[in-house]
Amino acid sequence: MSKVKVGINGYGTIGKRVADAVKAQNDMEVVGVTKTRPTFEAQTAIDKGFSLYVPEDSLKAFRDAKMPVKGTIKDLYKAAEIMVDCTPGDVGEKYKAEYEAAGIKAIFQGGEDHSLTGISFNSTANYSESWGAQFSRVVSCNTTGLLRTLNPIDKKIKIKNAYVTLVRRGVDPGDSKGGPINGLEPTVKLPTHHGPDVKSIMPWLNINTMAIKASTTLMHLHTVVVELEKETGTDEILNIMRTSPRVKLIKSSSGIKGTAEIMELGREMGRNRSDMYEIVVWEDGVKVVGKMLYYYQAVHQESDVVPENIDCIRSMCKMEEDASVSISKTNKSLGIRQ
Numbered sequence: 001m002s003k004v005k006v007g008i009n010g011y012g013t014i015g016k017r018v019a020d021a022v023k024a025q026n027d028m029e030v031v032g033v034t035k036t037r038p039t040f041e042a043q044t045a046i047d048k049g050f051s052l053y054v055p056e057d058s059l060k061a062f063r064d065a066k067m068p069v070k071g072t073i074k075d076l077y078k079a080a081e082i083m084v085d086c087t088p089g090d091v092g093e094k095y096k097a098e099y100e101a102a103g104i105k106a107i108f109q110g111g112e113d114h115s116l117t118g119i120s121f122n123s124t125a126n127y128s129e130s131w132g133a134q135f136s137r138v139v140s141c142n143t144t145g146l147l148r149t150l151n152p153i154d155k156k157i158k159i160k161n162a163y164v165t166l167v168r169r170g171v172d173p174g175d176s177k178g179g180p181i182n183g184l185e186p187t188v189k190l191p192t193h194h195g196p197d198v199k200s201i202m203p204w205l206n207i208n209t210m211a212i213k214a215s216t217t218l219m220h221l222h223t224v225v226v227e228l229e230k231e232t233g234t235d236e237i238l239n240i241m242r243t244s245p246r247v248k249l250i251k252s253s254s255g256i257k258g259t260a261e262i263m264e265l266g267r268e269m270g271r272n273r274s275d276m277y278e279i280v281v282w283e284d285g286v287k288v289v290g291k292m293l294y295y296y297q298a299v300h301q302e303s304d305v306v307p308e309n310i311d312c313i314r315s316m317c318k319m320e321e322d323a324s325v326s327i328s329k330t331n332k333s334l335g336i337r338q
């Protein structure tokens with residue numbers, strides 16, 4: 001079986017990780033990645049053996065920087081069967097017409113609206129909905145995190161209402177221009193877009209979200225309060241989480257007090273870029289009282305969507321019909337145990 005040819009438009013925080021994850025699969029290959037500026041990341045892409053494609057108006061800058069490029073972004077369309085668009089939020093929508101004209105498939109990321117594709121993707125919640133689709137959208141890191149725990153719980157014990165506060169990292173570790181440098185910033189446009197984004201995949205779910213931006217770069221942290229339809233026990237919820245893909249239960253008694261220790265764990269696990277692809281739940285922070293469920297979870301925003309993109313490629317390119325087979329294959333390639 002020939003490998004599916006994947007192009008990555010936007011070799012940035014997400015794009016570089018998706019490129020490495022595609023390279024780690026035996027049923028797909030990276031045929032090229034794009035950058036607009038000859039930065040160190042462009043050089044590392046070349047050093048890793050990725051073919052570099054750039055916008056027409058960037059050709060001179062890369063020539064002057066003596067960075068070899070294979071062609072323009074439009075040349076990449078000729079080599080790829082599917083593009084993974086990892087350009088900054090709202091930039092992807094400008095490329096959709098080009099992908100369409102080139103007759104290739106494309107996956108967009110959470111910075112684009114659900115309306116751009118009409119299909120949003122999460123491997124455990126709705127893998128088959130993207131089957132054979134020309135366009136789909138992998139939901140953002142926070143939405144991916146919420147779906148990974150709320151969807152399996154809702155499947156077993158119906159959720160009446162969910163109330164989530166997202167404490168969001170200010171910027172990614174590699175970003176020196178964002179903020180807040182000091183303090184906490186409430187997102188006053190309420191309810192935040194996260195609830196509707198979860199509903200793009202679980203439209204029946206009553207979910208209410210608020211968000212606070214914090215001066216940290218490491219991870220997002222969620223407080224989740226769920227009103228269940230029926231009384232249950234803490235152990236039943238823990239068992240659901242323990243058997244849900246890409247959810248990792250940890251204990252504060254193991255020294256993992258917060259997101260700093262989680263990222264240190266990623267280093268200790270020898271993960272590529274110390275990435276924590278799984279949603280991390282404090283086991284001793286899960287509590288059920290009657291019908292009310294309380295828990296905390298941490299999201300590594302730079303990497304949790306990466307395995308989702310791999311599974312989305314398999315669904316859109318009709319490579320594997322069984323979601324659990326694709327999830328296991330992807331997990332194995334990335335060192336994810338469950």
Ligand SMILES: NC(=O)C1=CN([C@@H]2O[C@H](COP(=O)(O)OP(=O)(O)OC[C@H]3O[C@@H](n4cnc5c(N)ncnc54)[C@H](OP(=O)(O)O)[C@@H]3O)[C@@H](O)[C@H]2O)C=CC1
Nearest residue numbers: 010011012013014035036037086087088089109111141301
């Ligand atoms: N970072 C995060 O925490 C998460 C981000 N996402 C989503 O993933 C997507 C990408 O985000 P992220 O990786 O953080 O973005 P980055 O800014 O890290 O990377 C963007 C990439 O796109 C390239 N680029 C910029 N403008 C253009 C353009 N006009 N045409 C082609 N390429 C361009 C950049 O190249 P150059 O640098 O050379 O200009 C860079 O390689 C967004 O939709 C975002 O919402 C989803 C989950 C988490």
Ligand SMILES: O=C(OP(=O)(O)O)[C@H](O)COP(=O)(O)O
Nearest residue numbers: 110140141142143168170171301
């Ligand atoms: O938190 C994120 O998006 P989300 O709040 O839509 O889930 C991503 O990490 C992107 O965040 P940014 O828009 O602050 O770069």
